[in-house]
Amino acid sequence: MTEIPEHLLKRAQAAREKAAAESDAPADAGAGDSRIPDHLLERSKAARASGDGAVAVADKAAAVVASAPAGSVPVGAGPGGHTQRLLTVVKSGSIQETKAAPVDKVHTWPHLLAVEFVAALACTAFLFVFSWVVNAPLLHAADFNKTPNPSKAPWYFLGLQELLTMFHPMIAGVTLPGMGLVALILAPYVDRNTSNKPEDRKWMTSMMTLFLMFWAVLVIIGSFFRGPGFNFTFPWRDGIFFEL
Known part of the structure; x- marks a missing residue:
């Protein structure tokens, strides 16, 4: 002792x-x-x-x-x-954090515009090659005494033409497209989330996905499942009545 x-x-x-x-x-x-x-x-x-x-x-x-x-x-x-004891040992340092927080933003030029320019060149090259390979001649002059059957709109309007077979022309041609335009105008005011990550914009991402799927289904039906008289047909049975 x-x-x-x-x-x-x-x-x-x-x-x-x-x-x-x-x-x-x-x-x-x-x-x-x-x-x-x-x-x-x-x-x-x-x-x-x-x-x-x-x-x-x-x-x-x-x-x-x-x-x-x-x-x-x-x-x-x-x-x-011993009549004394050590509570803890802390590392000395500044109370205030002087390190700047990282910012996940870059300048538009050259980071964004360079990528967009390359994408535009790639699309132009693809269209040039596609138009060179695929033959798309002009048809004969229009004859009002001989209407082609089926008479289809361009593929990007086939969704509206398909709606005309389901609803009244006022609803399919004015009401529904007008509601879509109003929804696009109100979208920035409904969803005020400033994040650019899809996982943070689940509601708007879901709405846009549903809209694209709905319109894609209408275009596919009008392109491949409509035959003479714009009647519903099966392409593997009656053939495809679609021209580019």
Whole structure:
């Protein structure tokens, strides 16, 4: 068992004497101060008599640092006789973060315009090769006495022509397209999400997907499943009545 250093014994003795002096000081001050009510003085005396209050606190504080007889460990000491402990070690640093937050934005030129220019060149080259390979001659002059059967609109208008077979011309040609245009106008005001990620725009992505699927189905039906008289046919049975 290690001996307690002399300076620690002196410090413990000084702490006990200071605690004893502080426990007696409030009683003397209270007795000479006439501003303290009598019932508070009586309560203070009762607390000192019962061992509570400042006296008990002082005794406990002194007991923690009190030393045991020579050759033993102080009361309240930890492993190895140590009366101090380390709570934690923190890395020193600045409280404010001085590093700028990264921004996921780039300049329009050259990052965006360069890609768009290359895409435009690729589309132009594809159209040039396609028009060179595919033969698409002009038909004979129109004859109002001989109407082609079936008479189909260009493929990008076949969706509207297909709607005419299902609804009244006022509904298929005016009401439904008008509602679509109004929906496109109101879309920026309905969805105010500024994110450019599809997973953050689920509602608008779903609406656009439904619209494209609906229109694609109408175009496919009008192109491959409509025969003479614009009647419904099966292309694998009656053939395909479609021209580019």
